Amino acid sequence: MxxxxxxxxxxxxxxxxxxxxxxxxxxxxxxxxxxxxxxxxxxxxxxxxxxxxxxxxxxxxxxxxxxxxxxxxxxxxxxxxxxxxxxxxxxxxxxxxxxxxxxxxxxxxxxxxxxxxxxxxxxxxxxxxxxxxxxxxxxxxxxxxxxxxxxxxxxxxxxxxxxxxxxxxxxxxxxxxxxxxxxxxVVAQDLKGGLRGTVSPAAARPQVLAIRSSIVGPDTVSTFADASGAFQLGALPAGTYQVQFFPTGTAPTGQPAYKYVVRTGVTVTNDQVTDLGTTPLN
Known part of the structure; x- marks a missing residue:
């Protein structure tokens, strides 16, 4: 890919x-x-x-x-x-x-x-x-x-x-x-692995990057969390991923700033969607 x-x-x-x-x-x-x-x-x-x-x-x-x-x-x-x-x-x-x-x-x-x-x-x-x-x-x-x-x-x-x-x-x-x-x-359709989850607070609206190391170099797929905080990345090859969250929203005055977060060691298995649960960004 x-x-x-x-x-x-x-x-x-x-x-x-x-x-x-x-x-x-x-x-x-x-x-x-x-x-x-x-x-x-x-x-x-x-x-x-x-x-x-x-x-x-x-x-x-x-x-x-x-x-x-x-x-x-x-x-x-x-x-x-x-x-x-x-x-x-x-x-x-x-x-x-x-x-x-x-x-x-x-x-x-x-x-x-x-x-x-x-x-x-x-x-x-x-x-x-x-x-x-x-x-x-x-x-x-x-x-x-x-x-x-x-x-x-x-x-x-x-x-x-x-x-x-x-x-x-x-x-x-x-x-x-x-x-x-x-x-x-481009990726083969029979690769049915994926990642999904939510972020909190949803207003952070982060860009989400899934990065897998391969023999030809890092392989990166990205998306954005939607207004409810949900995100999903489909058709991912099996492997171990680093998932990065880059907030694009700004926290309201008086509240903690939204943080850049990295999750490592995330495993994707072919034919299954890995649920990351909720990732806090503050």
Missing amino acids: KNYSLLGLAGAALLGLASCSKSTSDDPSATAAKLEVRLTDAPGNFNSVVLDVRQIEVHLKEEGNPDGWQTLSFTPQTVNVLDYVNGKSALLVNTDFAPGDLKEIRLILGPNSYVVGTDGQQYDLKTPSGQTSGVKLKLDKVTLKQRETFQLLLDFDVAKSVVERGNWKASNDKKERYLLKPVIR
Whole structure:
């Protein structure tokens, strides 16, 4: 599992293989594969993050071959990714598909993406190349098989993907404040381990990082606790994690400041969700 920063060309998505379903029908679709594309989110410190998704394509040939793209059956729509956190996901595509290998998936974004900040103001979300060449996500060893369902879960990290321009000031045009530089991760769907828990007080609204050491270096997945203090990280490989909590809220006057907290030795087992209980941040 790797994280990728992108500017037009992105890397990542959450991949998975679900159970096989057989049919005795003579319909050709009985031997087709089933392809699902879903969107989930590791949230950031915004009220809304809305993506204007116009088209979804997959690439069936080697990288650089312009003839390998195939458009999926998809209804253009705007999606507030912050609606899909803590295990929720939006179903974007559910279609029969010819068995074979997939190399990439590409999202074509329209001009109407935006964020609503914690100040309640709406800001345009500029995508440097997403509206034209699309946001491309490389896929590793994705093979669709007859009578099986393959799910691509696009795990969108808002905190890393929405970037404020360094020279922006409150007096500048609101449309120029934020850029979209998608950070999306890829992990096999049959990895069903996870972490969940709550923080106290909920008003601390911490960013939560789960860090696992691996042979290729630290592997980090992040999310934010929601307004109730709950958080959940899914599709984690088994292993031992360090979980870090970075408060983004400010304690009321007269109350103890919210603290940065680290929990070590957290074990994740495949096919199980580890419950961390409540983590105090003051």
